[in-house]
Amino acid sequence: MIDLTSYSALSFDVYGTLVDWEAGIATVLSEWAQRRGSSLDQEALLLAYADNEAAVEREYPGLVYAEVLQAAFRRTAKDLALPVTDEDVQALGRSVPDWPAFEDTHVALTRLKKHYKLIILSNVHEQGVEGSIKRMDVVFDQVNTAERIGSYKPSPRNFEVLIEILDELGVAKRQLLHVAQSLFHDHVPGKAIGLDTVWINRRHNRPGWGATPDPQIGVTPDLEFTSLAAFADAADAAFAAKG
Template sequence: MSDMSDVKALVFDVFGTVVDWRSSLIADFTKWGSSQGISADWTALVDAWRRAYMPSMDVVRHHPERGFAKLDTLHRQSLEVLIEKFRIIGLSDADLRHLTLGWHRLHPWADSVGGLTRLKTKYIISPLSNGNVALLTNMAKFAGLPWDLIMSAELFEHYKPDPQAYLGAAALLNLKPEQVMMVAAHNNDLEAAQKLGLKTAFVPRITEYGPHQSRDFKADGEWDVVADDFGDLAKRMGC
């Protein structure tokens, strides 16, 4: 473990690292579909929706002339395509909105709230997520996430792994990059942060993608901290 004495803030990837998006959405949509009499392969829809996540942001990243689009908008656009693909018929605009807002209703991993609460006693803690501000705020209320503030790609109009997101977070906190630690279950997120001078912590979430998990089973880089879960991270960070 590296010297952490200068670290003042921990910023967190959220989807997959703090919250269990896959199980949350599948359970939410299955229950909702049953109540509405709507039959669909919700598991397949959720998995396909997540696969559309990075490509949708890449369109924004590689076509700046189109302007920035927040994640709620990208999620809705992807959903409309997938509804056609999976031949789910009879959905109203209100139904599509309800499904899109499912990303606001994600449940935390079992160790997330307790670990964050401990870390908050010593450090500034915040999401640094591609989710938009409203999404992250509503999720925090729903899941009981004790953030000190909400930092989102929307604030910087750049999605991770663009440098502007990581450096923008440090600047908002009036901290040097090396005073900020990026916490993620995704090695590529940490790699991008480390190249910019941020400290890094890896916490594995080996069931994030369910049976489709193909990476991030372990730390693949020389990260400053490798922890078993958020409770272990809090312990290693002196909380």
């Protein structure tokens, strides 16, 4: 059991952890699939989509995320043998700022901000993150995006940059705790570079991996919670006990 009071900063994945990217993606894909006469449900569409997005990010690390979404959508449509138009894929590409924050995000982040500096390490472009920050209505101390870094998680480069610029906040690596939902994008590379991590297991009551690829290798986060609110409860309790 790690001591939550020993950290001074939290770095967050945004999409899947703070913002419901599965709901955002599934809404667009479902509307498209229904128009094409497909009976696939949201989970099936997310499963078909997940590996395609990861593949595009791996093959084209300099591509802006809105374009990643479009390319992944086209590959998914091809896999499913369903027609897709430019208008269809552009709808997904511009949808990021409209993706909803989880119900507990704003309040939990506000509580956590009393104890920690808050950092974003996101796989999304600048415009998308800006829109999501407005929805979360919380001021972050540092924002790092795939567009700014030039690569996508799970690339080690994203975590190397995160650690390199911690000194701008006066934070040492040992004082940083990484908080994320995705084992594939965050916990595997985060643990590989030596970070302590907290798993916000948003899919705890659903089977499968959804829009996140199977990590393929085992990884053990230091703590696991089923919601951000539960993590905030634990942090509040730890600091209260310390006095």
